[in-house]
């Protein structure tokens with residue numbers, strides 16, 4: 246089946262999908278994106294994704310190209326035309342096409358592009374084995390809370406992980422604390438049984454899966470603390486895990502060369518993964 250992309254109001258063959266060379270996304274990474282997962286044909290927490298997209302666009306003073314209802318129609322249509330029932334829709338909005346100049350153009354129409362791909366969101370192999378992460382310095386700009394398409398440090402980090410035989414790289418700030426993965430949020434479970442993830446300030450992207458899992462944790466009554474944790478604390482933790490829209494909740498069993506706990510997926514990580522999958526099965530909190 247050939248894939249279909251949405252580009253500025255038109256559904257076209259993926260192989261023919263183009264934006265102009267002076268699109269500011271291409272020239273300056275001047276744009277934002279979202280990755281919205283879908284399971285059983287239902288988007289998971291689409292409302293939270295659109296809320297975050299609005300926040301990112303507002304932070305960059307890029308106009309929102311259409312209202313939420315219209316955006317949902319296009320998202321569903323892109324998924325439908327690509328026969329996606331389990332997978333994700335990628336949507337990207339840039340400031341638009343203008344003669345190359347750092348300052349914002351007087352008039353530019355934001356570019357809106359969407360694609361969709363099928364993907365298994367819970368990979369049984371990853372769940373059974375758990376994954377390894379490496380640690381790297383966080384070299385990003387000071388606003389990773391904005392979901393901008395400026396992802397070069399993330400790409401370099403993921404490549405370093407791949408070369409080290411790891412699945413993800415956890416980025417570490419100047420104080421030695423883990424901020425987040427290159428495309429996921431980072432969590433640990435302390436030996437005292439407390440679930441810990443960094444507070445969502447300007448230093449991390451506030452993951453929609455993170456928010457969903459926080460709701461699951463609150464409903465289950467597990468102890469939780471949103472605070473910084475160091476690499477040393479993570480290596481000495483009972484369990485570790487990561488969250489992202491396209492992988493849900495995955496146990497982390499090794500950080501650099503140190504096994505976490507007994508080096509196997511932890512019991513709480515497995516429980517949280519199962520509870521989050523139940524939460525996602527009904528579309529998350531907003532069921533859109």
Ligand code: PLP
Pocket residue numbers: 280425426427428429430450451452453454455488489490491
């Ligand atoms: N942190 C970063 C840097 C990311 O790029 C992502 C997702 O791409 C996440 C966290 C997880 O966010 P979400 O759960 O919304 O997919």
